[in-house]
Amino acid sequence: MTEPNKASAPLKTSAxxxxxxxxxxxxxxxxxxxxxxxxxxxxxMGWIKPLFLPSPQAVFTQFYEYITGTANDKPLWEHFVASMLRVFGAFLLASLVAIPVGIAMGMSRVWRGIFDPPIELYRPLPPLAYLPLIIIWFGIDELPKVLLIFLSCFAPLAMAARSGMRSASQEQMNAAYSMGASYAQVIRHVVLPAALPEILVGMRVAIGFGWSTLVAAEMVAANVGLGQMVLNASNFLRTDIVIMGIIVIGVVAYGFDLLMRAVERRLVPWKGRM
Known part of the structure; x- marks a missing residue:
């Protein structure tokens, strides 16, 4: 008997x-x-009392009343716009500051020595820990709310940018240098594209921290905002409004995360394929 041709045998694919x-x-x-x-x-079935868990119909009723402006409160769009301006304003500002700081930390020991201690010092702290200090320093206007969200977004953005700067391999940089690229061109065309996936992941993590800090930020003498709406409803044991506000915040945050995933697929299509 002749041996079967091994070259013609079909390759087994992973299950x-x-x-x-x-x-x-x-x-x-x-x-x-x-x-x-x-x-x-x-x-x-009445297994849980409505005070602790209202029915979906009760939550939807509150959502409808807030949408139509018939609730005994400001309409939902006012709360929504106020929170969006605070969260995304602070997130945009944090991105413009933290990403360059993280890039500088990844490129230079000097900048790493300057920025690493303060970032690592405040990064593990919950926002409520330094909220009183922010109120004492900056009052109770709009600035402390935005600043609190800014600080919660800053650390993950800076850490992601710093970590991403190490993603480019030495072989890639040497290849660029061998083709006559300058240091600035290597940073722009090799290092930054390699760091971009981690920076985008850091942006997704940072916006999540921003939304989670929203309620704490709007505790500072706010009269409008999704966090303020939830906090005010909890004081009156309006669990239906609390759950409705939580769902709205979660849906908005999840929608932005889906948007960031689409941007990530567009900007770094090679991620996960190498």
């Missing part, structure tokens, strides 16, 4: 496959529907 976007979306939809069904069943 492990990463699910595509379509299957992930379907799983997410099914999960959300299952959670909604469990929530409806739990409240309709």
């Amino acid at each position: 492990f496959k990463i699910p595509g976007e379509g299957s992930s979306l379907a799983i997410s939809v099914v999960t959300l529907l299952a959670l909604l069904g469990l929530w409806t069943l739990t409240t309709s």
Whole structure:
């Protein structure tokens, strides 16, 4: 008997496959529907009192009243616009400052020695820990609210940019130098593109920190904002409004995360394919 031709034998592919976007979306939809069904069943059967967990119908009723302006409060769009301006204003400012700082830290020991101690000192602290100090220094106007969110976004952005600067391999830089590239061209065309994936991930993490700090920021004498709406409703044990506000904040934050994922796929299509 002759041996089979090994070259013509089909190659075995790995059984492990990463699910595509379509299957992930379907799983997410099914999960959300299952959670909604469990929530409806739990409240309709009376297993949990409405004070602790109102029904989806009660939460939707509050959402409708806030949307139409019939609630005993400012309409939802006023709270939404105020929070968006605070969160995204602070996030944009943090991106413009923290990313260059992180790049400088990744390129120079001097800048790393200057910025690393203060960032590592305040980074583990929860925003509520230094909120009183910010109030004492900057009062109770709009500045302390934006500053608190800015600080919560600054550290993850700077750390991501610093870590990303180390993503370019020495072989890539040597290849660029061998083709006559200058130091600035190597930074622009080799190092920064290699750092971009981690910077984008840092931006996604930072905006999440920004939204989580929103309620603490709007505790500072705010009369409008999603965080203020949730906090004020909790004082009156209006759990339906609290849950409605939490869902709105979560949906907006998740929508921005999806936008950042789309930007990431557009700017760094090679990520995860190498």
